[in-house]
Amino acid sequence: xxxxxxxxxxxxxxxxxxxxxxxxxxxxxxxxxxxxxxxxxxxxxxxxxxxxxxxxxxxxxxxxxxxxxxxxxxxxxxxxxxxxxxxxxxxxxxxxxxxxxxxxxxxxxxxxxxxxxxxxxxxxxxxxxxxxxxxxxxxxxxxxxxxxxxxxxxxxxxxxxxxxxxxxxxxxxxxxxxxxxxxxxxxxxxxxxxxxxxxxxxxxxxxxxxxxxxxxxxxxxxxxxxxxxxxxxxxxxxxxxxxxxxxxxxxxxxxxxxxxxxxxxxxxxxxxxxxxxxxxxxxxxxxxxxxxxxxxxxxxxxxxxxxxxxxxxxxxxxxxxxxxxxxxxxxxxxxxxxxxxxxxxxxxxxxxxxxxxxxxxxxxxxxxxx
Amino acid sequence: xxxxxxxxxxxxxxxxxxxxxxxxxxxxxxxxxxxxxxxxxxxxxxxxxxxxxxxxxxxxxxxxxxxxxxxxxxxxxxxxxxxxxxxxxxxxxxxxxxxxxxxxxxxxxxxxxxxxxxxxxxxxxx
Numbered sequence: 346x347x348x349x350x351x352x353x354x355x356x357x358x359x360x361x362x363x364x365x366x367x368x369x370x371x372x373x374x375x376x377x378x379x380x381x382x383x384x385x386x387x388x389x390x391x392x393x394x395x396x397x398x399x400x401x402x403x404x405x406x407x408x409x410x411x412x413x414x415x416x417x418x419x420x421x422x423x424x425x426x427x428x429x430x431x432x433x434x435x436x437x438x439x440x441x442x443x444x445x446x447x448x449x450x451x452x453x454x455x456x457x458x459x460x461x462x463x464x465x466x467x468x469x470x471x472x473x474x475x476x477x478x479x480x481x482x483x484x485x486x487x488x489x490x491x492x493x494x495x496x497x498x499x500x501x502x503x504x505x506x507x508x509x510x511x512x513x514x515x516x517x518x519x520x521x522x523x524x525x526x527x528x529x530x531x532x533x534x535x536x537x538x539x540x541x542x543x544x545x546x547x548x549x550x551x552x553x554x555x556x557x558x559x560x561x562x563x564x565x566x567x568x569x570x571x572x573x574x575x576x577x578x579x580x581x582x583x584x585x586x587x588x589x590x591x592x593x594x595x596x597x598x599x600x601x602x603x604x605x606x607x608x609x610x611x612x613x614x615x616x617x618x619x620x621x622x623x624x625x626x627x628x629x630x631x632x633x634x635x636x637x638x639x640x641x642x643x644x645x646x647x648x649x650x651x652x653x654x655x656x657x658x659x660x661x662x663x664x665x666x667x668x669x670x671x672x673x674x675x676x677x678x679x680x681x682x683x684x685x686x687x688x689x690x691x692x693x694x695x696x697x698x699x700x701x702x703x704x705x706x707x708x709x710x711x712x713x714x715x
Numbered sequence: 716x717x718x719x720x721x722x723x724x725x726x727x728x729x730x731x732x733x734x735x736x737x738x739x740x741x742x743x744x745x746x747x748x749x750x751x752x753x754x755x756x757x758x759x760x761x762x763x764x765x766x767x768x769x770x771x772x773x774x775x776x777x778x779x780x781x782x783x784x785x786x787x788x789x790x791x792x793x794x795x796x797x798x799x800x801x802x803x804x805x806x807x808x809x810x811x812x813x814x815x816x817x818x819x820x821x822x823x824x825x826x827x828x829x830x831x832x833x834x835x836x837x838x839x840x841x
Contacts, residue, residue, distance in 0.1 A: 384777065385751040645756075
């Protein structure tokens, strides 16, 4: 039996994007906007004012039941039962060998109710793995991905944009917090999370009404300088912020420690969890390679897959790279041998056969002004 | 609308004939498809190009694209302004965003290029 490729799922906001003149692409099986006015303009608007993002392709998995927390603690590398209601944590689901199946945000919505947000490209794999791992626990998994629309506002003016539209004090929601309320009259869950390095909010609502949230935010945001932002600028924003992207920095052959995300692994939590033994060994022995930031010191742009050289010999590979609109420099993330991972180390990226000087720098490349 | 006085390739380069030399750039259509151009790599003056060979690279935020020589010849000038202002390729693709000036080796190759009407047809619906 061959499985025919499914037709891409249109974003519930596709008509909005088309009316705004967006360039539409098939991303992880979804028809999504890659850019509107241009990546650099959208990137800069998000850093200086606000950007509006359609993230309806993300996967939302609800885990509920008396043992929902315990089940997630056994399934993920973090300790969801330690979350207070209304709080969130960055997490991952790993395979038994410690390889990353996906990176996630886990929100505690109630005593016995959690929401796991997965990348669109992995939503199915996460849903399947979680369903398996919940077996034996008094907890059920409900995949709300197709029923949920997600709109994010990110940037220093986010609160000014969202505040007047919400029926609760969204300014009181702390970073990595989530609260229920109405946005433009639409029942929503409002989280202070994001993927840009800026302050901002992610608003989850019923897919049938997400266009009302989008329209209201766009209208209310325009006077503040808000623009719609596509996946292109989302990628440059997260790269400047040093945030990993699954498929680039993270994959099944990568463990959290190599990616510099060892702090997310809660080895101190009680009980077994999938990947524990493998990850304990990595924590004990260290890793042979590490994710680093690079800034190119000669002309050129490093791209995903380009080799990284130390003294002319291979030491690693670029996972993501672009011209940073904020720094006006070519930046990249790369895995390199641990001995070459110290900031200040001079390496080279091989670009079309020629070595281009690159310096290891601390991540993130960009930190928003306090 | 593409300028009527230029010749074009199916790879979206334009060619302006100037005596026995040509000026080469990429079309507005190509620049728009690429998005914000952030890097242009051009050959050194004096380099000899064969027709259809890669002569350089243009990179947008997201993509890397090769540039192909529309005709054979020797590079007599490259637009140094693109080093500091690669965005000229987007803002003025047929003017300040020019890339190369080439001394044409075989004028017969110019006849094989597309005229404006043919190029417009090529990109229609794109």
